[in-house]
Amino acid sequence: MTIPVLDVRAGIEAENAARAEKVRAFLKEKGVYLVNLMASPGAGKTTLLCRLIDELKTGFSIGVMEADVDSDVDARAVSMHGAKAVQLHTGGMCHMDAKMTLEGLMAFGDGLPRLIFLENVGNMVCPAEFDTGAQLKLMLLSVPEGDDKPLKYPLMFQVSDILGVTKCDTMPAFDFDFDRLKHNLAVINPSLPVFPLCCKSGDGVEKLADEIRRRVCSIIPRTC
């Protein structure tokens, strides 16, 4: 008994990959740096963004695309910190793909900011699977989630370029061990840079902002 096996995912991926190339071409042409920010719900994406905007806004015009099921609370928060915000309603979709990202970029109109953060849907699975065309994939893991998460969600840790560990001030309350985290990362993505963060006090944010600035300047030197 031979059952034909079809990888229906492949077609979706090929289509998204082609559209991600379009996003990359658009970003290059316009001189825009796009950061895809991914994490579980409640990991502190918006709080970190507000801090990063404060650090980086003197150097660059900053935009944020807020992907949410249907509220605009986060978009209002980042606006208050001086970012140009676009609210993307995904209506139940668990991730942003390249097509939606391009639509979001277009929504900035003529005043495209130099540095744009895409705050992806709060989810550790689906966002990892879709290339949005962003130059940088920044993921957050919050201390309360646990240091075992690279074992449970390997793809997210594998595709990311930077890992921010948020809520580090709560470490005494949780059995979270940085050595164990690095051990768990060793197989999946051993060279992943890890930034400990406490967005409440601001600890670690400046260092992460410096790293993002360095990366923007290496891609779009004329802005620095």
Added chain:
Amino acid sequence: MTIPVLDVRAGIEAENAARAEKVRAFLKEKGVYLVNLMASPGAGKTTLLCRLIDELKTGFSIGVMEADVDSDVDARAVSMHGAKAVQLHTGGMCHMDAKMTLEGLMAFGDGLPRLIFLENVGNMVCPAEFDTGAQLKLMLLSVPEGDDKPLKYPLMFQVSDILGVTKCDTMPAFDFDFDRLKHNLAVINPSLPVFPLCCKSGDGVEKLADEIRRRVCSIIPRTC
């Protein structure tokens, strides 16, 4: 402060709707009846399918498209009962869309069965949101899941044409009430036909099979 709000979901939906029309045209041209079978993981989709195949295979050639993350256990099970099976690996996607469905239909090649079941990914949310082009949406709710599920997953119950309630033999062990279920359905989809099923004993399967046969014959009379 005005924040532009963009419904990025709309583009995805429009694209899928256009592709669902293609599926419908294909099914009409070939004289094929497609059933989209949706439920939570473990609700008994495959067990019911095996029973339905036994009931219906004397009348129609039957095919099954098994959408799974990456196994082919279910495809082997339905094959044993005489259905032509195609295994669709969704690679992490939580639903089938019209594009993937069309790919699956093509995989049957020249020997397209008259009646095809698409066993969707085990999930109560995403599959409800994507029109696959199927003529019939059959959803299952198992007794252990509880009679409150229409309140938690309204869309699934709203878009479905038939509801099968599986594992009815376990009703004494769970606080499941058919009147409460119908009360919960009253606002969402009051005319939804409900079929109590026990796939272990086979109770109720014949009645459901008769209903499916009636619907196939009304759409493709020349097969009956």
